[in-house]
Amino acid sequence: MSKVYDLVLAMFRDPGLIAELRDRALPDDVGLVIRIAAGEAAALDNAVESTGESSEVMVEASVFFLQQILFAPTADPYRVLGVGADAAQELLRENYRWLMKWLHPDRNQDGWEAVYADRVNMAWQDLKTPERRAEYDRTAPVASGMLPVAVLGTRRVTPMKANHSGPLLSGSAVRRLPALVLGTLGIAAISVVGLTYWAQTQTERELSEMRRDRAQQSSSSATAVESDPLAEVAAAAVEAPTATATAAVDATADTHTPGAPAQVQAPAGVPAPGSAPAQAGADLPPPAAAVSALAVADTAAAGSPDKPVLPASTGRRSPEGWRGGCRSAARSSDSGDAVLARRGGRVFAANGGDARCIRNSTNGGRAGRRCGARHATATGAGADTRHPWQSRRPPATPVQPPAPVPAAARWWPRPIRRRRAPAPLPRSGWWRIPPAMPVKPPALSLHLRRRWPRRLRQRRSNRHPAPAPAPATAVVAAATAPATSVKPPAPAPASAASVVAAATAPATPIKPPQPAPAVAATAATAMPVRPEAPAPRPARVTTVAAAPTPPPAALVAAVPTAITEPPQPAPARDDAESLVREFAAAYAAGDLARFDRLFSGSDLRALGLGDMRSRFNSTEMRFLEIRQLNWQDDSQSMRARAMFKGHLRSARGASSGH
């Protein structure tokens, strides 16, 4: 069995081998296949005998083999003739003869297989003589038997490599790329715009809240700023329980009009908490007590006990009527004074046109509405002892009518509510627009804020119950008008009241009216006087301004007072209020050096008030506010001080320029 028969039959059964066999060299005895295809009986019988296949199969397989291998489209003449390149010339001739027997058009009538006869003839023309064969061998491109032409027909089965080197983006993705990019950009832009708008809205809201807060804080001092900045005096608080005030009035009345304490008290509308609840009514004027005290002082000054005390009892009602204790402070502010009066747990602070009322939680109801205010005269100022509240009586000196309150300034207290801390400035950032704060000069008003927590206040009020005597601390009064109106002190304990009253009495006749807007601020601290002492210890009086006549402490000491009250233990001083008072005095007087000394603490220590910085850091006095200026911490205190000083200088220059 020849090897070529196996190849022929294998290729016939599996045409996929065609491509493989085309690349191989031809087997040796292709002539046998050609003879079978040509129909030679001997070769066919030999093949059938050796392979066991039928003659038809062998003929078809041979023809198929010759077609696909010899007459492949890229076969060279040697392969077409079925020989190798080194075959003998006789073998070439022999194969050509058998091929032409098979492919001759005369023997193939249909002409289909005769198409290969042309290729066989062409190959023979190239190789039929040794000369032509040598010529062909010299010019043949390749010697592999196959021409390097594109193969037509079945292709070699080669493992196909997976094409992983595709484009990054598919066609659809590329097509949608503009929409995707634009959509992403649009979404980003919309989100940026939305975020910006949100941030703006937030900032605007915060700013508006802050402005409103600041406006509420500063609306109080608007009147003072407009009227006369330098004439304003900060208020001091007086710890004066109502019962004590009543007792003081009683004592005074006993001193001068021994028979009529009830006539003094009851119309004055300062009933004891439990004794006369409904006489004056809930809307009795809070300054009634003060007025009564004033009347007492006035009476004591005039030396006539039968001077009418009663007119002060009615007080002067505002057109709206008295609605609360805070109105006393407001009333006092009408005359350009600043009063901070605390009655039994209520604190009334009036600065210029503003009245501030801080409710203490311990006192409620009618007892808390009474007002016991004590006033200290501006010693040596020659102020009229008559208070403008005593409207029924014509004043000895022409009292300047109160400056009209502008509409913008609210002199009535605003509703008591818990103040929130001012909103912090928004942090800087690209989304936060730094707020353009309204640049206003710091107002010349000092607010004392009590920022201790409620529990602390409770404890404090418990520590100082209502009937406990309060120190007769003096209130600094500043004269805004030429006709200086001096508030007489409202005596809290009888001793202090009498002391102050005695102090004011000699000062009254010698005090001339001030023609110029003199700024007189005095911080006077009247210590409680022991009743047994014939000469009560004079109050420590500090004159910070160029007051024409300093308060004669000797006069205070000289006037003997009849002390009817039992001795009271000296309570703890309200250092915070004293401190503020000192500051206010220095501020109102324009004494920059003193202000500095106060601030640095040296003067305060001299006064026994302690260090201001530490006081600021304490919870008792959280910050001292000057209009929009907050002194809260050490870092801000220096800046606030600088601004304050600058303003003081400018205010001085303006005042000296007049």
Place this chain on the structure above:
Amino acid sequence: MTSASASEGKTTTALTLARNFAQLGRRVLLIDADLRNPSLHRVLGSDNSMGLSNFLAGGIKPAAAIKPTKTLRLTFIPSGPLPPNPAELLAGPKMVSLLSLAGEKFDQVIIDGPPIMGLADSPILSNLASGTLLVVEGGSTRIATAKEALKRLFGARAHVVGALITKFDVRVSGYGYGYGGDYGGYQYYAYGGTPTPQRLTKA
């Protein structure tokens, strides 16, 4: 010439191509190799009693299967009687021999094959042919199906020369970018005066 699924326009496309090549002056042989649902003989108005299946089965010579057409230089081989094993016949040496002979005797041989999906015939034929053209029916063939058909053709190492969209209607499909029927200048078949493609099978 094959397609993903049945009746997508293979026969029409093959006949049109063959006619165009014949009109170009080339000798064209059109072979209906769809031994399952032949239609070329119906289109050309010939009988199908003797054809490719007979030759593949070894009954006749190739010359006996060839039938002339009305078009000059265009001859065709009908499918013949439907054999029970078309894939075996097509995968045998007869088909290769026929294609070799036809490649020598004709300038262009166009095989109208069966669809790809579900049958093994088309991959075999596409492996034998020098190029394969995939016919896709516009508006009907699913993209996934066409992709799968291409996958199978590549698996058989076919040389896919391209795809051809048939039954394309610009007014329906619009081609996705707004070139609808309103744009008369963009209609692909508007040059001959008829706005819609003329159905060549009825010619």
